[in-house]
Amino acid sequence: MAAAADASAERIRDVNTRYHDLAADSYDAKWGIDFAETGRAQVRAKLEKALGGSGGPWERALEVGAGTGYFSLNLLGSGLIRDATATDISPGMLRALEANAAELGLDVETVAGDAEELPFPDASFDLVLGHAVLHHIPDLDRAASELYRVLEPGGTIAFCGEPSAYGDRFAALPKHAAMVAAPLWRRALGADGRDGGDPDYKHPLEAEVDVHAFAPATIHGVLADAGFTAIRIRGEELLSSLYGWWLRTLESTAVPDEIPDRWRLFAFRSYLALQSLDRVVLEPRLPPALFYNLVLSARKPL
């Protein structure tokens, strides 16, 4: 039984490496990743949400599953971290990160590696962070022990953008509603329909790389077992995520060049307005489990 679990964990790591190597070149364009002031402000706000207030600057930060550098490069650019090390299981993603860093004139060390076996000595960093990575890791207990090991006593971990179990299920509703409304919407905009436009379409490997959607209590238990204290888990994006899925689904049904710019501007602005509503009104009041994403932080005791 243990051998079977190991084999499937090995496959998940291998598929994650191959899938993200393939995705690396088009990753920033696909996800609208920005390294100018908009991206910096987004990343600072997410980190602040995870920490429950502003923090830093940190002297030695490690990003796990750093991808093309969305978090590390924007935090370096904001002056919130001084020395940045980026690790990822995908060498292709790290090459894209290096290219982004060179373009921005930022200095970052990159080391390919698995979050379950971090290639760094004990107590190397005062901040260990990540964005949208924990849900790819087969053995979270092992990864949490590694995060703890490489952190210096008194150091902080912060992770953002982890899918919540309920959030994942709620997203089915706006997708369904948008498919029903799509013909009317396209007619109103004068856009032709597109064959095969499916926001749920996943590259065959993509279906295998997402291995968790979390209940907050599960993450809390994993971190507490690893020895972390001051564990803080919050939810992020409820109305904006439902609306975002509705928009993305509608847009996926039309020929992209035929969607008018005025619609795209309206969609972007209204999405940002709902994000603010979530942040100011809902996130402080509702249980984290209801939201689309989870953000978290914790401390290694002194």
Ligand SMILES: C[S@@+](CC[C@H](N)C(=O)[O-])C[C@H]1O[C@@H](n2cnc3c(N)ncnc32)[C@H](O)[C@@H]1O
């Ligand atoms: C969804 S992407 C997020 C990338 C980046 N953090 C961002 O927010 O743009 C997930 C990243 O985690 C990496 N990853 C997946 N499994 C991993 C593992 N076991 N150890 C380290 N990195 C991993 C992938 O290669 C990929 O770059």
